[in-house]
Amino acid sequence: MTAREPIHCDLCIVGTGMAGMSAALFAANRGLRTALVGRTGEIIFATSLIDLMGVHPVESGTVWADPWAAIAALVRDQPRHPYALLPSEAIRSAIDELLDFLEANEMPFRGHPDRNVAVLTALGTAKTTYRVPLTFWAGVEARERKRPCLLADVQGLKGFSARQIASAASTSWPGLRTTRLVLPRVAGSGEVFAERLARALELDTHRRLLAEALAPHLAGVEAVGLPAILGISRSVAVLRDVEQRLGMPLFEIPTMPPGTTGLRLKETFERGLGAKGVTLFLENRVLAASMPSSGDFVLEVGRIEPELTIRAPMVILATGRFMGGGLKADRQVVRETLFDLPVHQPAGRAHWHREEFLDPRGHPVNRAGVCIDASFRPLDAAGRPVHARLFAAGSILAHQDWMRMKCGSGLAIASAWAAVGQAVGRLGRRKPPSS
Amino acid sequence: METQVVIIGGGITGVGLARDLALRGVSSLLVEAKDLCAGASGANHGLLHSGARYVRSDPAAAVECRDEGALIKTLASHCVEDTGGLFVAVEGDDESHIADFPGLCARCGIEAREISVADARSLEPVLSERLIAAFQVPDAAVDPFHLAFDNLSEALQLGANAMLHTRVTGFDCDGRHIHRVRLRNELTGEETAVAAAQVVNAAGAWAREVAALARIRLEMSYSKGSLLITDQRLARRVINRLRPASDADILVPGGTVSIVGTTSIQLDRLDRIVPTIEESEAILQAAAVMVPALATTRYIRSYAGVRPLVASSPGDGRSLSRGFALIDHSADGIDNFLSIVGGKLTTYRLMAEKAADLVCHRLGVEAPGLTRTKPLSSFAANQWTQAGLSPRRWMQAGDPEDLLLCECEMVPASAVEAVIAGIRQQGGSVGLNSIGRRSRIGKGSCQGAFCGVRLCAYLCDRGERTGRQGLEDLRSFLTARWRGMRPILWDTALLQEELQEALHCGYFGLELSDRQL
CATH class of the missing domain: 3.40.50.1860 (Rossmann fold)
Structure with missing residues (x-):
């Protein structure tokens, strides 16, 4: 392996699903030198519907017309849900900023003010x-x-x-x-x-x-x-x-995935983020990462073998769950794949899934994930941030079940927005947006 | 409605009996509460026993298996893959058990040839390096679905009738005689009755419930056995562990996959026959001693069946007789009723023959049984459970309009049409579950997540199902497939399950009631 000149940036975002793509946009909009690394991942499976919050409590299958009221009820009932860390104004700003970007890139969205809609499947x-x-x-x-x-x-x-x-x-x-x-x-x-x-x-x-x-x-x-x-x-x-x-x-x-809807999102993001100066390493993975207590994160990036090195003082982990590759399970335990972060999870495989696929309560393993503090930093076993400048966003977060609650995109976008906000606050300096 | 014989149960024994009677010119109506092979006949290893497994515990059963296995290989060769089998022992296995094995086989007339450990490992490279003994025996693999479907099809061709999804709800008796069998269609709720001269209870694990309808007490014991299916075929031959029967001692090829099992768990009730995580761990760990790759290979699903054993005392299900019992209920006060219970897939023909002999004796029919000599007919509609067949046919036909509804196992619409035609002939109900049972649909790595949707769209589109019925069908299909996936959900299978849930719950909302959709 030859020595490589590392690529320096302010923020490296790992993961190219809805959370990673959104984080890259928000970071670029705030003038951060941003690198985005990830395989196509699950975004090609996306319906491109922006779910905010639809069902709560999942046990009763109650469908909400007002997503904001649903979020308020959810946060009241389940204070560990990541939405509890996100004021509704923040969620609103995040979604608006993302949809403005998509509209500017010829993928406009529609909806009712403050109300859910029903789409025929x-x-x-x-x-x-x-x-x-x-x-x-x-x-x-x-x-x-x-x-x-x-x-x-x-x-x-x-x-x-x-x-x-x-x-x-x-x-x-x-x-x-x-x-x-x-x-x-x-x-x-x-x-x-x-x-x-x-x-x-x-x-x-x-x-x-x-x-x-x-x-x-x-x-x-x-x-x-x-x-x-x-x-x-x-x-x-x-x-x-x-x-x-x-x-x-x-x-x-929308047709059965993977279809055109996911491709549109993928292509729109890639085009728009490139134009905003985000350095894209698509179809690549972070193959190894080190997390020094001071100084930059060092991430080895490539398709199969490491091909380049990224050094960044801050990282947002948006690697998703099992499909995205952020979590991986063996027969006993669920692990986080990049930094081996502690994963909140049920005690043993016998408790991962209910006996019936369509059990209205959902499967406990789908609420497994990375726990974070109010600054969206993953926590260690003692409940302290693993690293001052490591953040997490999207479906890898614990205490949510996006598939049953119908909160996937909203959570991805809003947590990415919040994580980027924290990153900006910690950079300590601002650069002018790159041209 | 009227028939000479009502056969209760659409497992291998019931369909074998229908064929046997039809060949003797006796009319029958087969009724099955669910679908064909819904019990143990559809949830076994698919092992055509040479008998070697029983030489110590049950020599009589071993001899029956030896003879019947040889007959099936000859008369139903299209359902058999004559793989041959190995019995192997690993370090730590009981030496005296190994030493006794060839003599015990010889005493039962079963050919068991010792080969060197090196030869065994060159025949089957997946075998453990810790092998200490190996014997070749004439075991084989059989497709139990194909075998059962062809038995029924031949019976129907000869004039028998069948009603699937039809439960026996009671018997109208006249003194010591059942004169009518009351039936209810489980899908429509429609009730009917059929008059019959003889009634045969071939309900497998449910034989006790059927006998109870005639106020007859049948002592049975239930032993659940679970198995795992690997993603790929690991060995060419059947591989048995040479030790007293225990968990996970048999690896059987099933076309493009391998099947490993089983467990043996005593059950009191039959309401929930599902494989568990504990069983899958037990199988995997025990079997990996014999075939180490089983610890790391990908599994595609698991399944469980119940061994219906005739017994009065509880105990380990394996130590009870694998032989069968033909019970003449005259002694219980009903003269035209009999139960045929227990037995094995390998001995189904013999069981059917013995039951038919008694039925014919009672009916005064003198025609001899023909199943010992007459080859089983092969029917085009029944061959689609065979792995690799539909892609081969599809490629050969080269019809661009013939779309693949199942992409994992490459099942085209034309194969689905053939299966649907077969279901209609069998008196079944066309839906995702019944088509899945008769084909490779849902058996690949997606386990129905994608092909289920395509098949559902196909059925609704051709008017077999309304949209809402299609949703219910899809839920039921996914629920059934998922019960077999749950015990093996780690690594890639867990990722696949997440994709399935994202599609079916995240997008389609199938976990919500139709009212909310």
Whole structure:
């Protein structure tokens, strides 16, 4: 191994899920020299719905229309939930700052002020969330008003049946009609993939063909729903163009992941963060990290072998859970993978999971994770910060179950915002934003 | 409705009996409360015993296994992978037990050839370096689902009838005679009755409950056995530990995977037959002594079955007879009722034959049994449990419109269609669970998380299910798969489970009631 000239930055963020990407944005906006390291991770599995808080208590499955009231109730009942460290103004500012960035990068979001919305899923269930990509919005509005709509699926696109969705949704949204579109396919292949369709629809020819295929089915409907195939990098432009051709609103329904929705987020973040001067080491991992009591963290970064060294006085750990690689379990114990931080967890594998998958209480192992102080610093076994300049954000945090509470994105974004705020406060000096 | 014989139970014994009777020209109706192979017939090793395992504990059962195993290899060869087997001992195993083994096998007429430890390890490199003895025996692997489905299909072709998801709720008796069997469809709640001359209780672990409906007390004991399935096939042959029967002494190939087990846990009740974390740890640790890779390999799931044993005294389930019992209930006051219980997968044909002999004797039918000589017919609809078959067929056919609904195991829509046709012929119900039981869907690394959604969409799309029924179907399918995943959730499997929960709870909200969705 040859000696490498280290890359110096103010803050190294490890993890490229919603928390890591958001942290990089907030850090760049505050003038920190920021490095972001991580594999694509779970963001390509994202629905791109911004959940804030939907269900509490999970045992009763109570769905909340007002996420802020839900957070207040949650914090009252479960004071160790990371939301308890986040005033609602902070959460609000964090989400606004992130959504402003995404909008500026051609991925605008919509929602109701201070109210959750319900989005139709690929199974015809209604998912409670807070903000949705603009390309989904007409569906939210149409569902609220029970407008007659056409749902179209695509021949060869698996796991997405308009007939199934319309049937499952019929009690809450009667008047859904369905059709199946046959869109141009790669010769010799009957299967079509959402990503390929989406990239094709960035071309005018394919949008014309889509509009022509839909045209005969529009009588008596007021909007059209499609699987999420309306482009990757220019989804709003694709949406508007097809809407204009149809003369009515169009909306998307997320397909089974990994689909276009996660890719859009990934590409939008990568483009926007690069433009903000964040140094991106994507498709890389931190292979080793040392945590000196004084001086910089030293992180060895590479794909398989270490390829470069990053030195940074501060690190935000946003490596996620098992899927993201931030946590790993053997047969006995759950470990944090980068610094071997203490992981709050149930005592032994017998207590990790309930006996039934859909137990409404959720599985205890999903509340395992890293405990933090009010400054978002991981704690050691004695309850003291492991390191003065090591922070954690996102789903790796203990005492939350984002899948059941429907708080994943909100928690990721707000904890990233808070961790960056702490980092800025500890840097002791500010640099002008890099050009 | 009327039939000569009502057979209660859609396990291997029940379907074997239906075929045997059909071959003798006797009409039957098979009723099964759940689905085919819902009990021990679908939750075993898939080991076609040479009999060597029982030479010490139960020589009579060993001889039965020897003969019946040989017959199945010949007559149902399409359900068998004739792998051969090894019995191996490791350092610390009882030397006298090893020394006795060849003689005991010889006494039962079972071929057991000693080979050197080096030869054994070259045949099966996964074997421990601490091996001290090895014998080759004629064990084999059998697909119990394929075997059961073909038995039933042949019976149906010959005029038998079957009703799945149909529970026996009672018997209408007339003195010493059952004249009608009352039935309820478990899916629709619809009640019917069937008149029959003879009634056979082949309900496996549930035989006691069935007998109780006729106010007959049947003494049985229940021994739960759990097994683990590895992600990949570790050995070509069946590998047995050469020691007195204990936990995790058998590793059996199952197509592209290996199956290791079992445990033996005495049960009092049958309401929750699930594998546990404690059992998976016990299996893994014990089996790793024989095959060290079992300590580090990835597991795909676990499952549990109940050995229905005829006994009156409790004790270790393994020490009880593996032989079966044919119980003529004339002694209990009912002249046209009999129970066939206990036994093994390997001896199912013999059990069915003995039961059929008694039924025919009572009916005055003189036609001889034919299952000892007539090969089992093979049916196209039943072959899809075989690993590797559907990708092979799919590649050969090369039809671009034939989409793969299960990507882990490469099961295309055409295979699903064939399976659905088979379910209809069997009198079953088309859904995720019944299709999964008859194919490789849900058996790969995603364990149904993704293929479950695709299959659900496919079924709703072709009008088999409404949207809401599809949701219920998916919940039930995932719940069942998950019970087998829970004991092996660490490392990669835990990551996979998190992805499944993110999709099904995080996105679809399946943990919430339909009212909230």
